[in-house]
Each structure stands twice: as C-alpha cells, then as structure tokens.
Amino acid sequence: MTDIERRGGLAIWRQIARDLEGQVADGTLPPGGQLPTEAALAQRYGVNRHTVRRAVADLEDRAIVTVAQGRGTFVCTDLIDYRLSRRTRFSENIRRNKQTPGGKLLAAATVSADRAVAERLAIPVGASVQRLDSLRTADNVPINLSHQHFPGDRFPGLAEAVERHGAITPALAEFGVGDYTRRETRLSARPASRREARLLQLAEGAPVLVTENLNVDLDGRPIEFSQTLYAADRVQLTVEP
Incomplete structure (x- = not known):
C-alpha cells in the first residue's frame, strides 16, 4: 500500500x-x-x-x-501532428512523430456502390466496389478507424494484397498504381458511436474528427474514396497546401 x-x-x-x-x-x-x-x-x-x-x-x-x-x-498521449497534404500517408505521419505505425484489417467485402460512393469514384451506381475497414495504431494506441472504397473492377483481390503487405500503398503498387495523390479532403466532427468508441478505446460519445478523402492516380482517375475517424484527443490535423 x-x-x-x-x-x-x-x-x-x-x-x-x-x-x-x-x-x-x-x-x-x-x-x-x-x-x-x-x-x-x-x-x-x-x-x-x-x-x-x-x-x-x-x-x-x-x-x-x-x-x-x-x-x-x-x-493521455501527446497529440500527433497528422499532416493532410497531396501525399498523405499514415505510416509516414506516424514515423514523423517518432512512433511506430501499426494496424489491422477489420473487414473486407465486395459491395455495390451507392450513389455517394459512385459519384466520388466516377463509376456507375451499383458497380462493384472493394470496401476495406481498418484500425490503425501508433505505438499500439488506436489512432484512426477508416472505411475505404476502391473500384472493384480495377482492384480485384485488393484485401489479400493489403494483408500481404500490411499497408495500402504497396498493395496498390501490385495493381500498377505506383503513386497517388489526394484530390480532396473534407473535415467535420461528431460523437463516436458505441462501436467506434470501443475500437478507438474512447468513451462512448467522445468526439472524433472525421475526414472524407478522395485519392486519384497520376492520370487523375479516382482510385479511393474513404471516411476516416480520428480520436480527437490524440490527433491534431494539419492541412498543408
């Protein structure tokens, strides 16, 4: 005692x-x-x-x-300075803060594009989409929860490639996408749901920062539309021109 x-x-x-x-x-x-x-x-x-x-x-x-x-x-952890730029990469952001990036693929499925996803990916409504749900960490502490959508006809078997490489960027390289850039990021905030709070180890209803992101290949073709939720008490988002 x-x-x-x-x-x-x-x-x-x-x-x-x-x-x-x-x-x-x-x-x-x-x-x-x-x-x-x-x-x-x-x-x-x-x-x-x-x-x-x-x-x-x-x-x-x-x-x-x-x-x-x-x-x-x-x-509490020190806030991670997470930079949103033309080439936003999770692992690079975490290593820049002298921490070790990690994460796991929570779920993967082939789904039909609803109107919102179809418009952002420039594909027909109902077209095949690869959806990946992932939890990412810094020094084993949950940082964000992402829901990513990729054109299914261009990236068949993407989930298996992500599992092999442990990250999106090298997985996309298997499909000929050697580089990609961020065309658009939309920012908002809201309370975490019960499931989101559990995964991010937050109190239910705690604030999360939300980004909606559109990434394109070097020819300007959309390759990924995603929504990412950040634990607001662990991350500050820095928007770079």
Whole structure:
C-alpha cells in the first residue's frame, strides 16, 4: 500500500492524484497506458472508491488521463501532428512523430456502390466496389478507424494484397498504381458511436474528427474514396497546401 498522510493538511484525494501524476511523469504509467481499476487503487491507497474517483476526476480535468466508459482509465498521449497534404500517408505521419505505425484489417467485402460512393469514384451506381475497414495504431494506441472504397473492377483481390503487405500503398503498387495523390479532403466532427468508441478505446460519445478523402492516380482517375475517424484527443490535423 502506498503511504498516505491522513493527518496532514492535504486532502487524501489530492495526495492520490499527486502520486498518480508522479507515476505518469516518471514513466511508470506510460502514455496510452491503463491505470489500475478503481477497486485496485482503493486497495492500494487504503481508501474508498469515492476518494479514488475524485482523484481520477481531477487528473481527467487536467488532461492527464482520459476515462473510456466501460474500458478503463488511460494516460493521455501527446497529440500527433497528422499532416493532410497531396501525399498523405499514415505510416509516414506516424514515423514523423517518432512512433511506430501499426494496424489491422477489420473487414473486407465486395459491395455495390451507392450513389455517394459512385459519384466520388466516377463509376456507375451499383458497380462493384472493394470496401476495406481498418484500425490503425501508433505505438499500439488506436489512432484512426477508416472505411475505404476502391473500384472493384480495377482492384480485384485488393484485401489479400493489403494483408500481404500490411499497408495500402504497396498493395496498390501490385495493381500498377505506383503513386497517388489526394484530390480532396473534407473535415467535420461528431460523437463516436458505441462501436467506434470501443475500437478507438474512447468513451462512448467522445468526439472524433472525421475526414472524407478522395485519392486519384497520376492520370487523375479516382482510385479511393474513404471516411476516416480520428480520436480527437490524440490527433491534431494539419492541412498543408
């Protein structure tokens, strides 16, 4: 049990908050790391849960931790400076911030293009589309959730190529797309749904930044229309001309 001064002038919950803050500062609780449960902290400090809850609320108010409802309490990470430019690449953005990019393909399916997707990809409504849903991380911390659409007749078997390479850019190279650029990005924000919050390890209803993106090949032909959701407390989007 960590020693708490019970007859001093400093409230017990403040002592707990100060101790936890010190653990964050010295790296005992690393960025993105999860704090012990309320019950475990209460036992450690020899106090009731209400006292622990007040200490954690103080840390949350000062943006030292974030509470994800149903998942736990996590140490806040430094904001990633994520650049949106003509050649936006996730791995490059993460490595620029001296972190290790990662992620996984959550789902892949061949679907029919609805009107919105068809217009952006310049294909007929109902045409075949490869849809990929992916979760991407930085140092194993979830950063964004993306829903990507590619013309199906041009990229058959794209999901398998992504699985082989672990990234979109080298997978597209298998289909003769050696380079591509961003034609358009639209920005908005909204609350996360329950599923989105679970995948991004956020509290349900926490804000997410949303980008709608259109990428084209070097001949100007649309190759990808996507919607990407970013954890707003982990990323700042920088738009470059």
